Amino acid sequence: MGLPGSGLAKGLAITLRTMTRRSVTAHYPDVQPELPARSRGVIGLFEENCTVCMLCARECPDWCIYIDSHKETVPATTSGGRDRSRNVLDRFAIDFSLCMYCGICIEVCPFDALFWSPEFEYAETDIHELTHEREKLREWMWTVPEPPPLDPAAEEPKEVGSARKAADKLAVQLAEQLEQEQLEQEHGEAAEAADPGTPGAGTPGPAADSGAAEPPTTDRPEKPERPDRSEPSDRSDRPGPPEDRRQGREGEA
Amino acid sequence: MSTFPANASGTVDGTLLLAAGRGFLSPTGVEITFVLVGLVTLGAAIMAVTSKQLVHAALWLVLALGGVAVEYLLLTAEFIAWVQVLIYVGSVVVLLLFGLMLTRAPIGPSPDADSGNRWIALAVALATAATLVTVVVDAFVSANSAWITLDTPQGDTATIGESLFRHWVLPFEALSVLLLAALVGAIVLSRRRSTASGAAPRTSTRPVAPPGPGARPRAGARTVAGGGPADAQPVADAQPGPGEQADAGGQSEQSPVNESEPESGRGKKEER
Amino acid sequence: MEFFDVAWRLLVVMLAFLVLPLLVGQAEHKVMAHMQGRVGPMHAGGFHGWAQLVADGVKFAQKEDIVPAAADRRVFQLAPAVALVPYLIVLIAIPVAPNGVVGQVVDAGIFFVLAVLGVGVLGQVMGGWASANKYSLLGGMRTAAQLMAYELPLLLAAASVVMASGTLSLPGILDVWQWWWLPWQLVGAFVFFVAGVAELHRPPFDAPLAPEEIIFGPLTEYGGLRFAFFMLSEYAGIVVISALTSVLFLGGWHGPFADQLGWLWMLLKTAALCFLVIWMRVAWPRLRADQIQRFAWTCLVPLALAQIALTGVVKVVFL
16 A cells, blocks of 8 residues: 555546546447447348248247248149149248347258348337338348458368368369379270269369369368258249348449 | 525625625615614524424524624624624534434424423523623713724724734633633543443453453354354353353453343253 | 626626536536546537536426425425525635625635635535435434534634735735745645535535435435535535635636736636546545544644644744
């Protein structure tokens, strides 16, 4: 403590110093806050991706998601084929007066139909208006930002890893084949076995062309295919993945 | 609502009047003001005496004292006026109110705020008033006494200081010695009471303090059945073990009553 | 002519009484906020919330005038006026600039000022008692105790200046003031200022109000305009105490170009002291009621007596 009154002097000094500095107050209504990209403001619905699987509604701890749907029959595309049925979304609503912003619905959605948006200014004077219906939820999708880039030293995403593993495997196979061909040529044998009948040939990755020339680890596929995109056949008429659409929209804006 | 502002503005008027050198208020104006303020003072004083509500009486007293201060002002005794406000209104009445609040200051009338000897009090008051009036009349009016001449201002600070410290130094010093004696007496009284009140509990609790840490574990061990150490602690404080008494030696003034009380308390605890 | 002169002076004093406390209040809003890393009021009036206190006043005026059922109605309603009016009266006697720029020259000015200041505290005591509320009564008692404790050092410190100058008149004191009185009366200045702040119940001496403990003490039951009057009296008190300290100890209008800029010097000194009052509120914790008493009797009174002794010795030996 030292000198008597030194504590008082320190108090005066600290307050005076604080006064000369800039205050930390956020001038919110005048200046919008800079929210991080993953802020949990409101939940947007990308309804084109929704298959009415009801996972979100069932996982929601607050039971604040309401989904109505009906089934439609899609006639067979080829003659003699079987008719298919698919779910059509009638109502999708989130009651934000109940929602606790846990984000479980977004986590569980297998088809990437729900997204966080950092928008937060949707207070209402009537609590009923906090139940955002399908159209409003769709509108929020315009405000969903680009996912931020990974940190420099971050672990690479699972999709990228699995895709690269497949590409590496393919590259190794191709290299082996090339070696075999060369060996066969050197041995003066006939080269009619040049056609690679290997299982990986159905999906030739972009790395397949230059596989032998470069070291295999640098071969990253430009765009990893997401396993969940290619699955259901009845979704073939749906538009592409949301990233593409969003980029297009940003261009419009 | 109207009483105090009226008083305050009266004060202002008095001040202005003084400083303006009796400009816009004619002498008769001063006299009128004097009489009015006097009436207010008198009424407030009567209210202070007759009010059944203690705090109201004190507040009426404020008004009365303030009115007297204004009268002083009107008599050009400025220094005395402000001393009156400072000492009586500012301090004495606040002290009075403080005392009332400390003891009892109910809102509403106090039935016992009446005194049986009010007639005696009235007589004393009348006698005092008569004496004062006689003296004042003698001082101002009588032709033979030249104590005070109204032509020269007598009440300003310089005059008072001069007369006080030049002509009346001895009485002044005697008064200050008297006040000093009163002060010393008050201190002595308060100290004696505090030591007396401090001594009384000390004798009764003396066996508690000196045993100190030694008493606790032993007493606690005896009262384990009664509960945890938290329960045992007060018992240990209140009742030293027999060995403690021997340790304490001459402090045998501990009464048997003191001893038996915790004993019975402990018995109850063990029953539980 | 004389009448108009007096009326004009009273008008100016009234204006100062209405404006200066608001300025201090606004300064407190902003200074306190910035000392705590905030910005304070920003919206009322547009530019940095300059009209916040005006908005507050409008709000107070709209509120219902409530008197508790058990309260002593008359005293309860009268108390804010008793608390407020003395500060208005005191302002009359404070000199602002040389050559008689003062509301009214009072011969025993310092006595007048201190006497009337003591009356103001009576209003808080009255309010504390009349509210019929335990917290209010506690606050009122603390107020009374604090007044009695700090009146003495206040008077003694003022007496030191009076001894030095040989006059009780505030303009008279300023007329004979010399710069070296500043170090000479330094201890007295400290005592006077601290005791004055304590009489206003400003932090760190705000145990009678103590919002976190006894909920504004005497003001607990007040609302609306009456509460606003109490608040106004507090800020008027800050102005008065700061002005008095600067007159008695800091030389009032003395300074370079005092003949033209005397009023500015006076205002500057007063403003600096007001800032100090606000600063102390922000920086320091509240003293307990018993600590307040001990500080007055064991620290300020001896210091004031020592100052008087010093003043006397210097006056007799060197002057």
